Amino acid sequence: MVDDLREMLKGTLEGCVLEIIGNEETYGYAITRRLNELGFADVIEGTVYTILLRLEKNGLVQVTKRPSEMGPPRKFYALNDAGREELGRFWAKWEYLSSRIDKLREGGR
């Protein structure tokens, strides 16, 4: 259908991951599946893991390792205060951007 959202996802995919983590404590593999079923069909695991490592490096999440019945142990991610702030900034930016784009499209003066 719509091919190659790659470039357009830059800067937004991380926010999507933050939002998913904000809804419930979860782990990389599940986040990828969630994104896929939400319509971000081409997002692959490697991408999500790089985002998660970045979030951890930037101190936006709290990480807990727990064993799994289905395979290797899972790293569960939850937002901390800094993460919730960043999520708020993300939605503010998204609202700002999308309103400008829509205005532009309407012939926008």
Add this chain to the structure above:
Amino acid sequence: MVDDLREMLKGTLEGCVLEIIGNEETYGYAITRRLNELGFADVIEGTVYTILLRLEKNGLVQVTKRPSEMGPPRKFYALNDAGREELGRFWAKWEYLSSRIDKLREGGR
């Protein structure tokens, strides 16, 4: 207000420039001013020119050089057929992405 849209603009700014050119034949400096007044306040000339050179390289625009009364000659850009197609694809991608994001935000199942 909203700082650093930089990453979020990736993949969308080029589409915005295409839309502006599609509305009327215009040139780089004017496109920058137009973007600024539309709310893309931090977009600078260098960025727009790199986009315009890319559009030209990719064969999406027709370029006409014309003298100016106010300074150096201007390079006017107009969309060709390929450019109009690309613009259509851009809006399709934008619609797709923004609908998914909004769905995600609504808690979206």
Add this chain to the structure above:
DNA sequence: TCTCGGTACTGCGTGATACCGAGTACTACT
């Protein structure tokens, strides 16, 4: 037992993009 597929994470490298900065050059006004 051995392989295979599904689950789960890591780490290095690539390509595309917006942005930065310095440079060039033309016009008009003081």
Add this chain to the structure above:
DNA sequence: AGTAGTACTCGGTATCACGCAGTACCGAGA
């Protein structure tokens, strides 16, 4: 002459999504 506004070019940088190879754990079927 000097400055400000207009107008474009080009080399370099940082960041990001993504590709890919590798590691590792588990359960089911041949």
